[in-house]
Each structure stands twice: as structure tokens, then as C-alpha cells.
Amino acid sequence: MSVTTGWGKRASTGAAVAVLFAVMLTPAAWGADGVRVEGEDYNLYGSNDLGGYPISTEYCGSASQYFAADGIDRPGEWIMLQVMVEEAGCYDVTVAYQSYYQNAVGLRLRVPDYPEQGESLVSDFTLTEGYGFG
């Protein structure tokens, strides 16, 4: 994670650490066109691993910021992430992911308790042809 601040060299170490934690705990920031939530951020929020390949953060040379959440390989497994929406509206959602070469994978995005408590907003994604792990 790159953090850019306007602070000069006289900023104290304690203050810098405080800012770093604040950035780490702040929901993914909103950019001009939208927001990108890194898969590996599940470490902050949780996951459900039912066995098989363990859910873990893996180095990935072709991934955004070089890391990804790996091992989501059994029905019912999930990773939890967080997004901050600043403007009401409809959003194009893209999930970028990898799988084994020529394997199809189905994933689902679920927003629990939305629009009402006990309900869920869901969208399914299907990768019809894997390109291997990079």
C-alpha cells in the first residue's frame, strides 16, 4: 500500500504510525471513477475456509499490488471485504480472479443485510475459461 501525505520530515514517528493505522483501518477509498478493493484485504475482515487449498494471501506477479486471496475452492467458502460507497446509484462490479487453465469457476458477490436486515443483494460471476495462475 502506498501512502502519500503532505507531511515534511519533522513529522514525529508516533504521528506517522497513527496515520498509518488510520489508513489501514479506513474502508477502501473512493477514486474519480470508483473504488478498487484488494482481495488480500480479507485478512482484515475474515474468511470461511472449508478445507482443500487453504485460503491465504499469495504473491502473484500479475495481480494488482502483487497479492491476491487464494484458495477459494469449495462451495460455501468465502472471503469478506469492505467497500465505502459515497454516492447512491448503480455500479458496474468487476471481480478479477484466476483459476486453473480451462477450468470454469462460479463466484458470487453477496451484500448481507441489504437492502433490509435478513435480506441479501447477490450477483453471480462465472469464469468460463481459466487462464492459469500467474
Add this chain to the structure above:
Amino acid sequence: MSAGGAQVCLEPGVYMFLIEHLSGDRARVDYVEFVLMDSPVERSTWGAIKNMYR
């Protein structure tokens, strides 16, 4: 890296969301991106869209 896409309609706020495995083999999730669709949504239209989910 491959990508799947869909649309969701949301109100302002902080949301926890899940990426769940439904079928197939091992997946490695790089990122999830939310991009506001180009056309602005009028308040009345937004209300109608919300009702579609109820």
C-alpha cells in the same frame, strides 16, 4: 487474470460483502472494483430500482 462483471445498486454507506465460491475449482481473487455507471440515476428512478430488490 480474468474478470466477471455484474451491476449492483447501492446507497451511500460502508458495506461488508462476501465473495463466495459457488462451483468449479480453486479461485484466486485479485480485486473487486465498483465503478459508478455513466448515466446519473434520478431520485425517482433510484426509488424504483430499490423496490425491485424488495
